Amino acid sequence: MDLILKNVKKKDLPLLKALAKRLYFEIEVQEKPYNTEFVKEILQGQKDIKEGRGIKMNIEDIDNLWK
Template identity: 50%
Template sequence: MEITFKKVQKKHLPLLKELAKSLHLEIEEESKSPYNKEFVAKVLKGEQDLKDGKGVIIPLEDIWK
């Protein structure tokens, strides 16, 4: 059987976790992000590519040409 708690206040979360732990229940947390997972993955990959030196540097004067 699965039970889902919605709109749990942060101050009650430790109590619920402790109760679940004492009853030997499995806890599965899910946080919802307002961002699309695929979009976040692309942004993170782009940042990693820049760190790895795969980016292209364009001089500021050449941007509007």
């Protein structure tokens, strides 16, 4: 039987590992890396803002985006 724990905090991982070892469970940790294209877009956006290529919006402008 497999058990999958999601959204485990890093501070809780040693406790879970110790418990699994004590109960003779096999533990396997898998971390999913971020999508590289997504990371590039975020970094480019931060660079654009630093270089003054961003736009300023007020609450009304933001509110009108989703209407």
